[in-house]
Amino acid sequence: MNAWQRFQRGEAVDGDVAPAILASWHRSRDAGVDPHAPRFVRVDDLDLRLAHNRQLIAVAQPHLAWATRRFATGHVIYLVDRDGVVLEAMGEPAELRERAQRIPGVDWSEPAMGTSGAGTALATREPVVVHGSEHWCRAWHDTSCCGCPVRGSDGQIVGAIDLTASADDGHREHLMAVRHIVYAIEQELALLHAGTIERELRRRAEDATRTRDELLAIVSHHLRTPLALVATSAALLEQLLSPAAGSEVELQLGQIMAATDRMRSQLKNLLDAGRLEAGRVKPRLDSHSLLELVTETATDLTPLARRRGQHITLDVDATLHVRCDRELTLQVLWNLVENAVKFAPDASAIELRGQREGNRAHVCVVDRGPGIEPESLSRIFDRYFQARRRSRDGVGLGLYIARSFAEAQGAAVSVVSAPGHGSEFCIELPLADP
Numbered sequence: 001m002n003a004w005q006r007f008q009r010g011e012a013v014d015g016d017v018a019p020a021i022l023a024s025w026h027r028s029r030d031a032g033v034d035p036h037a038p039r040f041v042r043v044d045d046l047d048l049r050l051a052h053n054r055q056l057i058a059v060a061q062p063h064l065a066w067a068t069r070r071f072a073t074g075h076v077i078y079l080v081d082r083d084g085v086v087l088e089a090m091g092e093p094a095e096l097r098e099r100a101q102r103i104p105g106v107d108w109s110e111p112a113m114g115t116s117g118a119g120t121a122l123a124t125r126e127p128v129v130v131h132g133s134e135h136w137c138r139a140w141h142d143t144s145c146c147g148c149p150v151r152g153s154d155g156q157i158v159g160a161i162d163l164t165a166s167a168d169d170g171h172r173e174h175l176m177a178v179r180h181i182v183y184a185i186e187q188e189l190a191l192l193h194a195g196t197i198e199r200e201l202r203r204r205a206e207d208a209t210r211t212r213d214e215l216l217a218i219v220s221h222h223l224r225t226p227l228a229l230v231a232t233s234a235a236l237l238e239q240l241l242s243p244a245a246g247s248e249v250e251l252q253l254g255q256i257m258a259a260t261d262r263m264r265s266q267l268k269n270l271l272d273a274g275r276l277e278a279g280r281v282k283p284r285l286d287s288h289s290l291l292e293l294v295t296e297t298a299t300d301l302t303p304l305a306r307r308r309g310q311h312i313t314l315d316v317d318a319t320l321h322v323r324c325d326r327e328l329t330l331q332v333l334w335n336l337v338e339n340a341v342k343f344a345p346d347a348s349a350i351e352l353r354g355q356r357e358g359n360r361a362h363v364c365v366v367d368r369g370p371g372i373e374p375e376s377l378s379r380i381f382d383r384y385f386q387a388r389r390r391s392r393d394g395v396g397l398g399l400y401i402a403r404s405f406a407e408a409q410g411a412a413v414s415v416v417s418a419p420g421h422g423s424e425f426c427i428e429l430p431l432a433d434p
Helices: 003-008 019-030 046-052 052-070 094-101 117-124 174-240 247-277 290-306 327-342 396-410
Strands: 076-082 085-093 128-131 143-151 157-166 286-291 313-316 321-324 348-358 362-366 412-417 423-430
Touching: 003 019, 019 117, 046 052, 052 076, 052 085, 052 157, 052 174, 076 247, 117 128, 117 143, 117 157, 128 174, 143 174, 143 247, 157 412, 174 247, 247 396, 286 290, 286 327, 290 313, 290 321, 290 327, 290 348, 290 362, 321 327, 321 423, 327 348, 327 362, 327 396, 327 423, 396 423
Parallel strands: 313 348
Antiparallel strands: 076 085, 076 157, 128 143, 143 157, 286 321, 348 362, 362 423, 412 423
16 A cells, blocks of 8 residues: 555555655645546636736747657646646647646646646645655556746746656656756746836836926926026126126126026027937038138127137138038037137137048137046046036036037047146038039
8 A cells, every 4th residue: 555545544654755745635635636536627717817928828838849849759748827727738649638637727736636746836836746646636646747836037936837747757857857948938037027127117218208308398498588588688788887887786797697698508408418319300411611600609609708808719711611410510619619618717718720631621629728637538528427627517418419419410529638738629520512
């Protein structure tokens, strides 16, 4: 009389059966599973279960097919969900799957079928081998089952794999193959989960960017008008200011105008950065006079330079025409010159040079400011980066936008600088066809 028979008679079998199997027998008896006549239970929500586990099934199917080829005939390998319901089964011959009821929709959990590979693996949350008479149901005493739970990326059990063979063909070494299959499935599930997270994070980032751009658009709309009014009023007051008003009034008025200029510049940089990130910068290339571009920039920024006693000088080849987007190029030049005005000493000169070099034109903005530390040069065009220089006005977008607008139209921006020797920022533009 074997251990299973003695257990059924109520005799003690401690020491004759593996502890995991004995514990499963007790659970099977407590669940009321008939050891002599297994009751096959088919769930009525199979379609919902298949839909819910479609990713698990899709990942597992190639591995189940590999096992079917590897172990040839006389084997059945099947996948159950976390409740023990069969989702997919493969193996030859097909009659074996039918006879053993390893078919989709059948409940192979331990409370339904007693001690078995898949059911007991789910119950113990560990890999298990159930051989011959270790099965709770006598009908499976001629089989050997190797079961292993499958865990999702969060560590929770999502199902189990069971490889069933005849007791003569089954080997405990089969469990190693099942564990390798489960490991491969878990790795693929983790990769898919990571991809899902990445897509969700990307979606959230895009939503945040869209919200930010909408907010900036609203803010800019409501700030532009009052800023323009402040600037116009300050300029008018400057014109009407009488000599008797005193230097203090003149100083305060100059500070109002300077602060207004900074706010308008920062607001434009924020909006331009939003355009860049949203991919809304579409260059329209045409032929333009280099001298006209540089002169317009210098004219626009001369009032800002004068407030600090600076003057802007031009040395540009008047014969050169460049192929560029006019508005983008003006913005690049504006940002480079404004940067020079910001960091150059009071009462100093800022030079704008434009010459031909090969088939391209080089426009350089030269200042006599404090220069840039070597460790900052490689990052000076990065978004939000600010070198450790005297002024901390702005948010670190001006040079980033200059480089981005230049690259958007096939141009390039570079810098040469050293502490104590000023800086030279250059934009390299293709020459227009004659």
